[in-house]
Amino acid sequence: EGEVKLLTSIKPLQLIAAAVQDGVGKPAVLLPPGASGHHYSLRPSDIRSVREAQLFYWIGQDMETFLIDVVHDRQGPSISIQTLPDLQLRYFGQEHGVGHHDTEHDQDHRPGSLDAHLWLQPSNALLIAKRMAADLTIADPVNTERYQANSVAFEQRLEMLDKRLRKRLAGLSDKSYFVFHEAYDYFEATYGLKHAGVFNISGEVQPGARHIAELRERLQKAGPSCVFSEPPLRPRLVETLSANLPVTMAEIDPMGTGIEPHAQGYEELLERLTEQLSGCLEKL
Amino acid sequence: MPDFLLNALLAGLALAVVAGPLGSFVVWRRMAYFGDTLSHSALLGVALGLLLGVSPTLAVTVGCVLLAVLLVALQQQRLLASDTLLGILAHSTLSLGLVTLSFMRDVRVDLMGYLFGDLLAVSSEDLAWIIGGSALVLTLLVVLWRPLLAITVHEELARVEGLPVATIRLALMLLIAVVIAVAMKIVGVLLITSLLIIPAAAARRHARSPEQMAIGASLLGMLAVCAGLSLSWYQDTPAGPSIVVGAAVFFLCSALLPRFRSSPASATR
Amino acid sequence: MPDFLLNALLAGLALAVVAGPLGSFVVWRRMAYFGDTLSHSALLGVALGLLLGVSPTLAVTVGCVLLAVLLVALQQQRLLASDTLLGILAHSTLSLGLVTLSFMRDVRVDLMGYLFGDLLAVSSEDLAWIIGGSALVLTLLVVLWRPLLAITVHEELARVEGLPVATIRLALMLLIAVVIAVAMKIVGVLLITSLLIIPAAAARRHARSPEQMAIGASLLGMLAVCAGLSLSWYQDTPAGPSIVVGAAVFFLCSALLPRFRSSPASATR
Amino acid sequence: MSELLASLENINVHFSGQTVLENAALRVKSGEIVTLIGPNGAGKTTLVRAVLGLLKPQSGNVWRKTDLRIGYMPQKLQVDASMPLSVERFLRLVPGVARTGALDALAQVGAERVIDSPLQGISGGELQRVLLARALLRQPELLVLDEPVQGVDFAGQAELYQLITRLRDQYGCGVLMVSHDLHLVMNTTDQVICLNRHVCCSGHPEQVSNDPAFVELFGQGVRNLAIYHHHHDHTHDLHGSVQRPPVQSDDCKDCKHA
Amino acid sequence: MSELLASLENINVHFSGQTVLENAALRVKSGEIVTLIGPNGAGKTTLVRAVLGLLKPQSGNVWRKTDLRIGYMPQKLQVDASMPLSVERFLRLVPGVARTGALDALAQVGAERVIDSPLQGISGGELQRVLLARALLRQPELLVLDEPVQGVDFAGQAELYQLITRLRDQYGCGVLMVSHDLHLVMNTTDQVICLNRHVCCSGHPEQVSNDPAFVELFGQGVRNLAIYHHHHDHTHDLHGSVQRPPVQSDDCKDCKHA
Numbered sequence A: 001e002g003e004v005k006l007l008t009s010i011k012p013l014q015l016i017a018a019a020v021q022d023g024v025g026k027p028a029v030l031l032p033p034g035a036s037g038h039h040y041s042l043r044p045s046d047i048r049s050v051r052e053a054q055l056f057y058w059i060g061q062d063m064e065t066f067l068i069d070v071v072h073d074r075q076g077p078s079i080s081i082q083t084l085p086d087l088q089l090r091y092f093g094q095e096h097g098v099g100h101h102d103t104e105h106d107q108d109h110r111p112g113s114l115d116a117h118l119w120l121q122p123s124n125a126l127l128i129a130k131r132m133a134a135d136l137t138i139a140d141p142v143n144t145e146r147y148q149a150n151s152v153a154f155e156q157r158l159e160m161l162d163k164r165l166r167k168r169l170a171g172l173s174d175k176s177y178f179v180f181h182e183a184y185d186y187f188e189a190t191y192g193l194k195h196a197g198v199f200n201i202s203g204e205v206q207p208g209a210r211h212i213a214e215l216r217e218r219l220q221k222a223g224p225s226c227v228f229s230e231p232p233l234r235p236r237l238v239e240t241l242s243a244n245l246p247v248t249m250a251e252i253d254p255m256g257t258g259i260e261p262h263a264q265g266y267e268e269l270l271e272r273l274t275e276q277l278s279g280c281l282e283k284l
Numbered sequence B, C: 001m002p003d004f005l006l007n008a009l010l011a012g013l014a015l016a017v018v019a020g021p022l023g024s025f026v027v028w029r030r031m032a033y034f035g036d037t038l039s040h041s042a043l044l045g046v047a048l049g050l051l052l053g054v055s056p057t058l059a060v061t062v063g064c065v066l067l068a069v070l071l072v073a074l075q076q077q078r079l080l081a082s083d084t085l086l087g088i089l090a091h092s093t094l095s096l097g098l099v100t101l102s103f104m105r106d107v108r109v110d111l112m113g114y115l116f117g118d119l120l121a122v123s124s125e126d127l128a129w130i131i132g133g134s135a136l137v138l139t140l141l142v143v144l145w146r147p148l149l150a151i152t153v154h155e156e157l158a159r160v161e162g163l164p165v166a167t168i169r170l171a172l173m174l175l176i177a178v179v180i181a182v183a184m185k186i187v188g189v190l191l192i193t194s195l196l197i198i199p200a201a202a203a204r205r206h207a208r209s210p211e212q213m214a215i216g217a218s219l220l221g222m223l224a225v226c227a228g229l230s231l232s233w234y235q236d237t238p239a240g241p242s243i244v245v246g247a248a249v250f251f252l253c254s255a256l257l258p259r260f261r262s263s264p265a266s267a268t269r
Numbered sequence D, E: 001m002s003e004l005l006a007s008l009e010n011i012n013v014h015f016s017g018q019t020v021l022e023n024a025a026l027r028v029k030s031g032e033i034v035t036l037i038g039p040n041g042a043g044k045t046t047l048v049r050a051v052l053g054l055l056k057p058q059s060g061n062v063w064r065k066t067d068l069r070i071g072y073m074p075q076k077l078q079v080d081a082s083m084p085l086s087v088e089r090f091l092r093l094v095p096g097v098a099r100t101g102a103l104d105a106l107a108q109v110g111a112e113r114v115i116d117s118p119l120q121g122i123s124g125g126e127l128q129r130v131l132l133a134r135a136l137l138r139q140p141e142l143l144v145l146d147e148p149v150q151g152v153d154f155a156g157q158a159e160l161y162q163l164i165t166r167l168r169d170q171y172g173c174g175v176l177m178v179s180h181d182l183h184l185v186m187n188t189t190d191q192v193i194c195l196n197r198h199v200c201c202s203g204h205p206e207q208v209s210n211d212p213a214f215v216e217l218f219g220q221g222v223r224n225l226a227i228y229h230h231h232h233d234h235t236h237d238l239h240g241s242v243q244r245p246p247v248q249s250d251d252c253k254d255c256k257h258a
């Protein structure tokens, strides 16, 4: 009764919202897990849910271009996360370890443009949660206290989570690993990790021969290392390049695929990510 | 009916109407892949637009027009069929676009965003554009109908009979190119090319004159739009693909149905 | 030369060799968009494969073969040109795939993987497949060469002269379909369709016989592979698109170069 | 020695409701020249295509000797411009033909000159000769020619008909041909079938040319023709004075001759 | 009253190195029937295409009356099967033509029957008649016909030539035509141009048919032809006994007649 209909564009935002709305309502999500904004064709129910949602959260027009027109027609407030004040945003090519300048980016996320994977930094998640709590309070003043309490609880849990993660990841910073998709800069910056290289996976622009030669060299130099792919994509490039090298393949998931939305969902996302990372890196 | 569905319906119907006659020419002139070629070349347009600091939409539209002109020029040689030429242009421009982009390290291009619109996201402003544009294109088609037919039936005969063949052909190409370029951005390339060719092909078997085929294609296209949007509404499927599936079903029916009596038989080559 | 580049070079050369004669047939029979159609239908194959619990690769390959058979059946009617039929099949299957997928919310399909393979990712095992497959296809082509030519020149003449036209045509289609389906998975559809049509088209103008065109296309394709991979190596551009750009440059040169003396002139229709 | 090569009976063909052939029949034996004549749209090409198996009649029997080797010359042929195909290569699509063989065949039809030309570039009459050459190269048991001298020049027409007769004499093959050149055909044919949707009359040329149905179908012009034909043979007869009753003529009262 | 409609001078055409026309010339006036004759591959179609402006000669002058209304009948026409086009609609592509007009034109060429047939489905001779009907419908000042009776049946050939003459008489249009039917053409032509890469001889039919170059080009068969022609006119002459020198004949010693 009187539950605020809150809709987010992607799963991680839904998980954050679930923490804030805990006990009062269930936030919904627009895109199915793994759907890429590129190939997503809208269904009437999608439009309807965007229209009918009282609150709508999306990353923003840099990331979800296909939503621009739909959001435009909404009556209620739509919050573009990338425009929130105080959020720590990263841009591709903004800062780097020395050296490998040109080879560092995968092609979906070109230098100079916004790195949209901002939810992988807990402080950003907290800011988003606070904004959600504030919006919900306005929309649903009756449950003001509940939202505030949830928000505070989320903050406290995040602090503990942060400690757990730091502990878990401590000592792994010198391990070498490669990722397919430059999605982890926020997470890495927070926890002192650095990937040794990026494979290019999907996307129309493939890497050039020079890039691949360098990658191969780096793989050889790196010694034992982990290569993380995102299910179900498993580009053949990595198998070709890592042939006869002491490379361990593992999977990693920045989107929280398969996590049921509940109060601790967001933490589960980060913990799983950490488990996946450390699980492989520890064995090196 | 919610307004977004109404917008989608009206936009779809307007496009279907103009796609009937235009698509008939596409089928007759073997340019089924013109739309795909334009969409492939859009990437090059975007890349060059970024390089020259022009708005991408403008660059893409200009690119489409240039491509149409290039195609007309290549067709003059007559050694290669239109589909081969379209295939070459499509893949060359796409590749050139990809190579160009690989030199421009500090821009991010959302390739698909430029190509795939969505019928359900059509705004009222878009709708006004589509309806106005369709009316304009239809008027042009009606005015140019006879010369267009004449050059399509036999170009040399038309030339001897004093028609400015090159001009008319270019006009047709540009008309098709502009319709595709604009519709591509609003409703997506998949839907517009399908609306061009599938209803026209379905109408072919039962038409006895070019006009019947053009009008039949318009009607079939409109039916497909209605059927597809119903499917989308009741089964919650994506709108554009549902319309295409609807049109494909009509095509299948038309291919399996016995032909109307005394309609033109297949030519025996 | 790093071994991945060597692999890429060998795979590219092997594909170019077989693409020469096969692509000539593609150009003559106006099937330039066969590859694109197969890649569009791959999505439907994947969706159905998931639905039926079959491996996607198998489903896609079977789908390609079925599509080739369907195309042959539709061509019998002779009312519509091949490119129109290909366009209809491509867009219908893609849309059907999208609609099917919309019922299966939790499935993630890597469509791009089928569209953009990567030549630089060719492993030694892939390479063995490509070279073995190319050799097999080439052998078949040599064996079937004369009947294939005969049905392409004039199907009725071939039929009267006792050739099993339907079988030979189906064999050609399946040959092309299988080559595209396999190559698509390994090097991407952009590269394989381009290697099929662009060198063959470039060779057309200067060829005086089908054999010259086929061999010329193979040679031009191999040159394009070398040129493209050099570009990719020295300028760090994506390998597949660079090869296509190379082929396109050769096509342009061939179109602008004066024709060899006493080569076949353009037909005046 | 003369062997039946093909035989059609009771052939009926409709195109989208219109009757094109009604109860047509035809027999070709080896060593025999059968000529189909009749006005435009009479169904000659249609009947020929039925003989070749390119068209399935709605009803009727089509019989061909098993593994009959046919040399066919279609009424029209269009080859895609995207195919680089010289005349030589076109002829050598027939298995076992070398350049000398191709040149010989072209010489027989008087078109050696175009051996290296692109097939799509040669003139109408040249193409006609090339098609005939190709039909010859198959060393056929049955030669099927749809208007073989259409577009061929004046001198060539008579030569080609003579060539066809010579081939029949040399190799004993059967010939089924369609023609409008009554004045040339009458000399060189063993059997004439006069078609107008159905078989109007058929038989030896002399019989047919005196048949009233024949005269009705082709107009009074054919009377001159008969004379010309005789004149050409230098046997100066009177204008169709001999009016023998035709032997194999069907009743033609119900024909609506277009 | 007779006005010059088109004039070509010193036309040279090569196709990939091969000379097809050399110093060819041609003049057509209104009210005049000019017939191009010559062996296959002589360049007749090429010359006609130069007159029409469909082909630009490598050198030479092409002049046409400004805004000349031309009715053209090409040697071959192929319409894509994907286009549903009835004969009526094809004829009505000419501006200002109603169904009755189309039917009239078809009746003139003896092809009313096919008015509702698909253009791609009609027989070879029917198509030929339809093409002629379309050329007529343009009410042309100049009628250009490339082998107008090719594939037309026996009775139709003479009729169509008579029709062409009648049109010339009625409307005073000029006619440029290509033909191999020497025996029919000779009656109906004002001027004959005998072509074999270059103009061999030209002039009135009688002059030309007695020209040695003409006889050399077409063979001894043409002697019979002249007789037949006279015979047809019922003026029983002797075999080519009158040997007047030709008036407008070029020297033809250097011709390599194929």
Ligand SMILES: Nc1ncnc2c1ncn2[C@@H]1O[C@H](COP(=O)(O)OP(=O)(O)OP(=O)(O)O)[C@@H](O)[C@H]1O
Pocket (backbone or CB within 6 Å): B264, B265, B266, B267, B268, D015, D016, D020, D038, D039, D040, D041, D042, D043, D044, D045, D046, D047, E114, E117, E118, E120, E121, E122, E123, E124, E125, E126, E151, E153
């Ligand atoms: N595919 C078709 N569809 C419809 N009508 C057809 C088709 N093929 C032939 N016809 C019709 O059938 C009739 C017979 O055609 P056919 O080609 O057999 O004539 P023909 O005797 O060979 O004539 P011609 O001497 O002009 O070559 C014609 O009236 C033609 O219009």
Ligand SMILES: Nc1ncnc2c1ncn2[C@@H]1O[C@H](COP(=O)(O)OP(=O)(O)OP(=O)(O)O)[C@@H](O)[C@H]1O
Pocket (backbone or CB within 6 Å): C264, C265, C266, C267, C268, D114, D117, D118, D120, D121, D122, D123, D124, D125, D126, D151, D153, E015, E016, E020, E038, E039, E040, E041, E042, E043, E044, E045, E046, E047, E075
């Ligand atoms: N596009 C072309 N390419 C190459 N050769 C050509 C081309 N067009 C015509 N020719 C050649 O030019 C010569 C003249 O051709 P044209 O068609 O003018 O002959 P024609 O006199 O009309 O013969 P026909 O009586 O057979 O119609 C022929 O030998 C032909 O092979």
Ligand SMILES: [Mg+2]
Pocket (backbone or CB within 6 Å): D044, D045, D046, D075, D146, D178, E123, E124, E125
């Ligand atoms: Mg015929």
Ligand SMILES: [Mg+2]
Pocket (backbone or CB within 6 Å): D123, D124, D125, E044, E045, E046, E075, E146, E178
């Ligand atoms: Mg000619």
Ligand SMILES: [Zn+2]
Pocket (backbone or CB within 6 Å): A117, A181, A182, A183
């Ligand atoms: Zn990402």
